[in-house]
Each structure stands twice: as structure tokens, then as C-alpha cells.
Amino acid sequence: MKIGLLTSGGDCPGLNAVIRGAVLKGVISHTTEFVGFRWGWRGVVERDLMPITRHDVRGLARQGGTILGSSRTNPFEGEGGGPENIQRMLDEEGIDAIIAIGGEGTLTAARRLYDEGGIKVIGVPKTIDNDLLATDYSFGFDTAVEIATEAIDRLRTTADSHGRCMVLEVMGRHVGWIALHSGMAGGAHAILIPEQPQSIEQICEWVESVRERGRAPLVVVAEGFTLPDMTEAHSHKGLDAFNRPRLGGIAEMLAPMIEERTGIESRATVLGHIQRGGEPTAYDRVLATRLGMAAVEAVYDESWGNMVTLRGTEIKTVSIAEATGSLNTVPQSRYDEARILFG
Ligand SMILES: Nc1ncnc2c1ncn2[C@@H]1O[C@H](COP(=O)(O)OP(=O)(O)OP(=O)(O)O)[C@@H](O)[C@H]1O
Numbered sequence: 005m006k007i008g009l010l011t012s013g014g015d016c017p018g019l020n021a022v023i024r025g026a027v028l029k030g031v032i033s034h035t036t037e038f039v040g041f042r043w044g045w046r047g048v049v050e051r052d053l054m055p056i057t058r059h060d061v062r063g064l065a066r067q068g069g070t071i072l073g074s075s076r077t078n079p080f081e082g083e084g085g086g087p088e089n090i091q092r093m094l095d096e097e098g099i100d101a102i103i104a105i106g107g108e109g110t111l112t113a114a115r116r117l118y119d120e121g122g123i124k125v126i127g128v129p130k131t132i133d134n135d136l137l138a139t140d141y142s143f144g145f146d147t148a149v150e151i152a153t154e155a156i157d158r159l160r161t162t163a164d165s166h167g168r169c170m171v172l173e174v175m176g177r178h179v180g181w182i183a184l185h186s187g188m189a190g191g192a193h194a195i196l197i198p199e200q201p202q203s204i205e206q207i208c209e210w211v212e213s214v215r216e217r218g219r220a221p222l223v224v225v226a227e228g229f230t231l232p233d234m235t236e237a238h239s240h241k242g243l244d245a246f247n248r249p250r251l252g253g254i255a256e257m258l259a260p261m262i263e264e265r266t267g268i269e270s271r272a273t274v275l276g277h278i279q280r281g282g283e284p285t286a287y288d289r290v291l292a293t294r295l296g297m298a299a300v301e302a303v304y305d306e307s308w309g310n311m312v313t314l315r316g317t318e319i320k321t322v323s324i325a326e327a328t329g330s331l332n333t334v335p336q337s338r339y340d341e342a343r344i345l346f347g
Pocket residue numbers: 012013014015075076077078079080106107108109110111112113116130131245246
């Protein structure tokens with residue numbers, strides 16, 4: 005059995021741990037050979053691959069990024085794209101199956117390749133945003149929350165020194181999980197997420213009540229948050245490779261609005277890709293390793309078109325089609341719980 009691995013979409017701490025988990029499981033429990041496609045689906049379409057041995061994955065569990073590289077290439081486009089060309093390439097390379105590690109887009113593409121051309125593919129979900137419905141948690145999320153929480157802790161001391169209001173922007177294109185968890189962990193005085201538009205008046209009310217108690221207000225905002233009069237998330241950095249607006253900058257918009265209305269000197273910090281870089285936490289290393297191992301088992305079970313997933317504490321297999329239908333948004337009850345701590 006020869007398996008091709010690829011990592012696609014935005015990178016995420018834990019991708020290398022998945023690769024290591026898969027390779028060790030395959031080599032130790034079976035006699036699997038592995039190759040890696042470089043730069044996600046681009047490596048599939050352009051036949052850019054490299055062998056991966058047990059030696060190559062040594063020490064990888066703690067290494068951030070992905071040794072294979074990633075991109076947002078569409079596997080249905082280009083000369084070598086589409087199920088027929090891909091199947092021909094797999095046959096010529098002697099590759100029996102693909103394990104695609106990626107977010108909702110990557111997994112959707114994987115499922116289409118299976119549905120439309122019978123490509124033998126298994127998915128592994130990744131996203132720091134934790135927005136995939138079929139998995140209770142995705143690896144990378146815990147690491148991002150740790151980094152954001154550390155940022156809040158650091159902002160708090162400088163905010164206290166100057167009596168300033170700090171607005172920290174974290175990632176979260178469609179959902180506010182990183183903001184919610186880091187905000188709760190760091191004791192933020194307001195958490196603003198895409199699922200819950202809030203008026204500037206309400207935000208300022210929270211900020212002023214913090215000041216009245218003699219504290220320096222700390223607001224955490226997800227990049228996808230909107231004020232009620234905004235029709236889409238704030239973006240001023242153009243489009244990404246898949247023609248979606250690059251988000252970022254809502255904190256820089258909110259901080260002067262807060263300062264103007266409350267008279268409290270305010271500062272914005274955009275955490276950005278720092279949340280996606282560096283070593284994964286122990287939790288993410290374990291989760292990613294288990295998912296990598298389970299993906300290899302799913303290949304031997306011929307569970308094509310499915311992805312591995314965390315359900316409670318168990319790793320299960322679910323249909324990608326089911327998994328990518330809608331997003332894992334922050335439920336109202338979780339926001340209401342956090343809201344008790346605001347102001
Ligand atoms: N419906 C689709 N059909 C075919 N290809 C798709 C589809 N959706 C996405 N893709 C391809 O998969 C690539 C990866 O998707 P995307 O850029 O959304 O990353 P992702 O895997 O969802 O990770 P991230 O969490 O960073 O968004 C896209 O750039 C696109 O080329």
C-alpha cells in the first residue's frame with residue numbers, strides 16, 4: 005500500500021504531527037509506503053511529490069507549519085487537474101490512496117474527487133478557527149487560544165499601567181471560537197464575535213462600566229465581527245487566491261470609535277498569523293497524532309470519501325459530505341454564559 009499525503013488551505017499548528025502519526029502508524033502496524041504531495045493540491049495537479057520515510061518524521065510532533073507546504077490550489081483546474089488526470093497520475097506513481105489534511109474547502113474538494121471520479125481519498129480536518137461541524141475540536145485551535153490568551157495577559161499589564169482600553173483582534177472568519185475561549189481565559193471585558201453583532205453603544209457601555217470600577221478595559225474581537233450597520237466583515241487588504249476578502253483590521257476601526265465616544269485612550273492590536281505559527285500545544289499534538297493514525301486505518305478500511313473526527317474523546321469516521329454542510333458556530337448559550345463576565 006502506498007499513500008500520498010497532502011496539506012492544503014491555511015496552515016495550522018499540528019499538521020506535521022498528523023503527518024508523523026500517519027507515517028508511524030502505517031510503517032509500524034502495516035507495511036505502508038508514503039509520499040507527500042508538495043503545496044497541497046498543487047502537488048497532485050503538477051505531480052510534485054517526495055517520498056516520506058520514518059526517518060523524515062523524526063521529531064515532527066512539535067514542529068509548527070507543514071513540511072509539505074500548503075496552497076489554495078483547486079484540484080479541478082489546470083492541465084493535470086480533474087479526477088481523470090489525477091487517477092492517471094496516481095496509477096503511474098503506484099499510489100493507492102490520498103490522505104488530504106485541510107479545512108472545509110480542501111475536504112469539499114476531496115469529496116468531489118471521490119464522488120465525481122472515484123478517487124480514493126480520506127480527509128483529516130484542520131482549522132485554528134474550530135469552525136468544522138463534524139469534529140468537536142480541531143487541532144490548531146487549542147494552540148491559537150493559548151497564543152491569544154498570552155497576548156491578553158500581556159496587554160492587560162500595559163493597559164493597567166496607562167489606564168487605557170485595549171482592543172485585541174484575533175482570527176475567526178465566520179465563527180468566534182478563538183475570541184470566546186481566549187477572552188474567557190484572559191478575563192476580557194467584552195468579546196465580539198461574527199455570530200453576535202453588537203452596537204458601538206453597547207460596546208462602549210461595557211467599556212465605561214469597567215472604567216467606573218477602576219479597571220483598564222480589554223476587548224477581544226474576532227476578525228469577522230460586524231457592527232449592526234455593516235453588511236460584511238471589515239476588509240481592506242484585497243482578495244485571497246480563492247477570491248475571498250482578506251479579513252483583518254476591525255480592531256483598528258473599533259479602537260478610535262471607543263476612544264471618541266468614551267474619552268478613554270484606546271489602542272488596537274491585530275494578532276494575525278502569530279496565532280497560526282510555532283509549536284502546537286500538547287493537546288493539539290496528541291489530537292493531531294491520533295487523527296493521523298486513524299486516517300491510515302480509514303485507508304485500510306477503504307472508508308473512501310470520509311474524514312476522521314473527534315467525537316467526545318473518541319476518534320471516529322464521518323462522511324465528508326455531512327461534515328462540510330454547515331459551520332460549527334458559537335451557540336447562543338455559550339455566548340450568554342460568557343456575557344455574564346462582560347463590563
Ligand atoms: N467546492 C470546491 N470544489 C473544488 N475545490 C474546492 C472547493 N472548495 C474549495 N476548493 C479548493 O480547495 C482549496 C482549499 O480551500 P480553502 O482555501 O478554503 O482552504 P481550507 O482547506 O478550507 O482551509 P482554511 O481553513 O484555511 O480555509 C481552495 O483554494 C480551492 O481551490
